[in-house]
Amino acid sequence: MLEIVGIIAGIVAATSILLFGSRGLVDLVRGIADRKKRVNDHSSTVQESIEAVTSPPTIPDSTERPPSLLTEIPAVSTGAVFVGRKRELATLKSALEDAVAGRGRVVMLAGEPGIGKTRIVEELASYATATGSQVLWGRCYEDSGAPPYWPWIEVMRARVRDFDASQLLEQMGPGAAHIAEIVPEVRVKLPGLAAPPELEPEQARFQLFDSMTTFLANTSRLQPLVLALEDLHWADTSSLRMLDFLGSRIANTHLMVVGAYRDEEIPPEHPLSQTLGSLSAEPSFRLETLRRFSAEETASLIEATGGLPPTEDLVQRIQGHTEGNPMFVGEVVRLLEEQGGLDSSEADKGAALEVPESVRAVTRQRLRGLSAECNQTLLSAAVVGREFDFGLLRRLFPDATEAEVTDALGEATRVRLVEELPRQPGRYQFSHSLIQQALAESLSTTARAQTHADIALALEAHYGDRVDTHAVEMAYHFTESQAILGPGRAAHYELLAGESAYTGHAYEDALAHFQSGLTVKGVPFTGNEPAPDAEAAALLFGQGRAQSATLETYEQPLAIASSRRAFDYYDAVGDSERMVFVSESHGRAIARMGSSGVIPMISRALETVPGDSIAAGRLLSLLGRFIGLEDGDYDAAQNTIKRALEIARKQGDEAAEIQALISSAVVNAYEINWRAAIKDGLRALDLVNNIKDPRIEILVRSFCVYPQIATGALEHAKRNAADMLVLAKNLRELLPLSGALWCSELAARLSGEWQVSRDFNDQCLEITPHDVRPILTRTTMEYEVGDFDQGDTYLELLRERLRQTQSGPTLEYGFATLAIPVVSRISGADLGFDVASQSAEVVLNSPSSTLFITSMARAGLALMAVQIDDGAAAGAQYRELEPLRGTILAWTMAGDRLLGIVAQSMGELGKAASHFEDSLSFCRDGGFRPELAWTCCDYADLLLERNNEADRAQATSLLNESLGISTELGMRPLIERVLYRQKSLGT
Structure with a gap:
């Protein structure tokens, strides 16, 4: 039961991504x-570039700001030169x-x-x-x-x-x-x-x-x-x-x-x-x-470091060699101190000083004055890293006594090459990373690899049973020493390090470790050949999961391909459990229109489990969702989901039933079968009360909100959206909160509550800037209220999403096809018909496009045709748009208003009037006030075109109603449109 709940929780993100569009960028x-x-x-004002924030701070006038209490307290010296x-x-x-x-x-x-x-x-x-x-x-x-x-x-x-x-x-x-x-x-x-x-x-x-x-x-x-x-x-x-x-x-x-x-x-x-x-x-x-020191500052540093005021010639010589780099200056002064050159008469006379040309050279010269034991200790410590442990050094030098290692470190500490870390007995660090780098680089490649090998073996012995919890450290040293120790343990620890990073949500690091392990084993990152062994399969599956977490949605086939190679290995050795796990992992993480490569894996995994098992039910539920969205085969998808529901109900597993109902709701929504989606959502909502999982409840309620809005039940949708938001704020998780915010934004926007909608939209985009839905709704809202500059900004973001999305029947392509003609009609300008037309062509040429996406494409083509007075082209889309009657199209405009506009352009004025009447009823009953105002104006245009006395009277009434609503809501473009028509009527 808990396993199923976890899987359903995973669908929260997957379905959100499906509805959001692709991620990032x-x-x-x-x-x-x-x-x-x-x-x-x-x-x-927000600074738009880094350069803009580098100017010196302005000291405020004393009248603008009370004096600082902090400035009354003098700084406490750290004991070091500043x-x-x-x-x-x-x-x-x-x-x-x-x-x-x-x-x-x-x-x-x-x-x-x-x-x-x-x-x-x-x-x-x-x-x-x-x-x-x-x-x-x-x-x-x-x-x-x-x-x-x-x-x-x-x-x-x-x-x-x-x-x-x-x-x-x-x-x-x-x-x-x-x-x-x-x-x-x-x-x-x-x-x-x-x-x-x-x-x-x-x-x-x-x-x-x-x-x-x-x-x-x-x-x-x-x-x-x-x-x-x-x-x-x-x-x-x-x-x-x-x-x-x-x-x-x-x-x-x-x-x-x-x-x-x-x-x-x-x-x-x-x-x-x-x-x-x-x-x-x-x-x-x-x-x-921070800039380099001037000669005056260099002189001050020399005096503070060496204890004596330097001659001008000495300052110029050191400044010339170091160019005012404070550390370089300090190291040169210490070197000269050690060599007795700072206070010598030769220095005072300006005799030639041999000043090294780099900090690394200074470091090497300073090491010459140290004992061989100290040098060897520091070289090994440098390979360990900036920080190192006394106990580890003891293991690296088993023939040395504790006192000898202590003396070596004491020698290095006295000349300030290393320092003991405060409150960490036995822990040391190099005084500067450049010193550690200079030491490590002084070793030959072979010597460095041997030192890494010594460290790796010493750490393995030191950590004992706890070694796996230090996998990152072990992977580093074993990988660097594979020429000495071989690839076996390096690959093992890279796999453990990758899993550790993935568990800690450091997905980029996880990917690097998995790929390092594959490199060690000689397994290519890409290709079609199955993994050669179990460890390689685990690394490839790790690579696939890490890629899934870091790549854009349109790049997800790369992640699927990685996991498919692991899947094929598990298939070859008969490991059904891992086959199911691989299939479900990507089934939850990927949700897109177009071929992802998940369907073949799910189908094959199904063949390896009992037909009436819970595992089969889970796989069938996922398979049905992917068939509906990727293949565009509604009947096959619902038949598959039906089998999943039968298994869940037979087993009495409510969590599995919810999973199947969610898949059914997704498929129904993308087929514009809104009433069936509502039925799925309400049934799942009844079951959620027994699961008590807020993530699942948020997702289920979202599949009540979407179809309720689409079918005109705006008040019901608002209540569900409000409940979602309460749950999401308590949960404090990214995608549930984003989804709840967008549902609340959508309900507010369609009601004409602009500021409320903006607030929700801002919050939504702040946490999920990749979400294409609030970009769409914000674009249309800003144009509706006449803020064309802001509208242009969000429209460009929508275009950016389009450019970053793989060509196909995706939300990005559907939204671009629809939004551009909608806002062009509001503004009276062509805002990218070429982009919209190309996007529509991509959608309509795809054999797997869902009705939800194709309807946006056809609506966009129809609206563009209307705006260029091509009634025949608009009419070509009319029949395909009829399923939009009694709905809101893609949360943008009433389907009946769209049909009325298209019918009018075809010269079918009676049919257009019927559609506008239906739109008036739909908007009034549902409370869609902005859409009602637009319907009144568009219907008035039709009546004025018919131009009889009764029609003119009704048009006058509709324009008055439109003006009242648009004035109250501040819809400037519509106000101007209505006033122009009223002027032509003489009213």
Whole structure:
């Protein structure tokens, strides 16, 4: 029973994707509503590019802002040298002051390696601690085997330590279970915590991000928090997505995020570039680029580091070699100190100094002054990573005594090449990542691989039975040492690391691990050949699932192809259970019109299970849905679903019955069989009360809302939409909330409640910017109220969705075909008939197109024909549009009004009048006020064309009614149209 409930919950996402269209790539929509709101509020204009936020901060006039309490407290010294950076530090302190006041801030520090990014953050951290804030550090590492989300795991661990169990549960709330998926310490403190529900990838990641953001925001009310994120150029994609998510929601918190990255290592295609582009649209964001030191600042640093004022000649020599890079300057000064060159008479006389040409060269020269034991220890530690453990070094040098390893590390610590981590006995880190890199790069390829092998074996022995929980670290070292140890364990740990990353919703990292495992085994990523063995099959299926979570909908056949190779292996060895699992995994995750490749897998899996089993019922339910949507075969789809219903009822399994009813409702909706869809939805709603799962109830109610709106039962739809929204807000999951918001938006828009509709639309697009439905409805709404600029913005987003979608009978193609002629008719301009015509051709030429999609295409062609006065072309679509009588077409216009417009263009005025009368009744009875106003105007046009006395009187009445509604609702284009007609009537 629980298994079936989990599968149905998966359909929530799948069906939502089906109705939403394809995923991703519409970053243009992000924050549109917020920008407009800020303009209306006369608040700060959103910066449209990173360059726009790099200007120096404006110091406010004392009359505009009370004096800061924080500035009265002097900064506390960290004990380390700090020179220059007064303006940048002032910016950071100002941002901290804002965060303390409840105006969260994100500040990014960019600059070359060694420019002082970490040092200025340390200075801020010292100041923040002294003024009552808590600083939480998160670091990113290059190729160190750190798991996904590592900087956030560090931040969360540090914060979790501050609370006992009851406090932690209070601050985390229902999000505790989601956070525990990547922060095990949460479950240690809360051992009775239930496992989170199984969700589709996009929902699961949203839930994790929302839970972590909520926890940090909640606890920042107890004490302001500074989150210091270092080396973001090495951050994994999932960590950057979390940063983006938090940054968009930080404004009303007591949080400050300060991040540092090397700008020279961030090309446009780097994930961090995308994150920065997104964050730059937020008024809470600021970017500071750290520049090299001037000669005066270099002199100050030399004096502070070496303890003596330098000669001008020495300053010029060091400045010339280092070009003012603070770390380079510091390392050169330390080298000269060690060589006795800083205070020598030769230096004072300006004698030639041998200054190395790079930080790496400085590091190598400094190592020459250390013992051989210290050098060997540091070389091995550098291969481990920026941070390393004393215990691991002991294992790497079994012949050395503990005292000898301690002495070696002490020697390196004294010359500040490494440092012991505070509050972490036995843990060390290199004082700068450049030092670690220089050491690691000094090893030959063979020596580095051998060191990785030594580390891998030492870690395996060290972790013992817990080794699988360190799969990412193990995968890194075994993969790097496969030339020494062979590919076997490398592939094993890459598989475990991939599964761990996938479970933690780090799908990009999971994909990298699965593909690394395939590479190790010599298995190509693409192709048709089955997996050669069970491990390869698991890696291919992992690749397929990770691709499904990260690729656009139109790219999903790539994911299916990966999993099909695993499926074929399981088929060959007779593993029916895994065949079913593979089929259902993609059956839940994919929902699109056009061939996905899922149907053959489901059909074959069905042959391997008992015909009357619950597994057969689940597969039949999925198969029926895909036959209806991909093959466009309504009868075959419903016959298949009927068999699934029979099995569910025979077994007495209500969850399986709900699954089948949902599939039936989907197929009925896409065949415009709205009344059957309502029947399915209401039956499923009766059963949901026994399941008690809000996800399923939200989905079921959505299949009451859609057909209720389509058939004119707007008030019933509003009640269901309101119930959905309550459930979704309590659930706090991405796709259920998005679906509930859109249902509420739709009901409000069709009632003429524009601002309510906009608010829901803004929220919907904020969390699911890929959702093509609110893009469609927002486009038409903005044109209806006469805001053509906003309408153009959303119409371009719709076109963008079209460009990013694979050619076929999809929602994107259907919506483009319909929306362009609809808004063109409102505006009186051709807004892309060529695009609409091409889209219609794609839809109508597809043999698998559903009636819902083809109706949009035919309606669009008919409306374009009307607007160019081609009655014959419009008439060619009339018969095919008759099923739209008594419905709302694609949540855009009344089917009867459309038929009336088409009939009028054909010269069938009597038939047109009948359609308009039906539309008047439909709109009045249902409460579709904007559509009623348009129907009144269009019907008046027909009556004026007939032009007899009775018709003119009725036309006058209809125009008055239309003007009253449109004036009340602020429908400017319609108002102008009506006034023009009234003027021609002399009224």
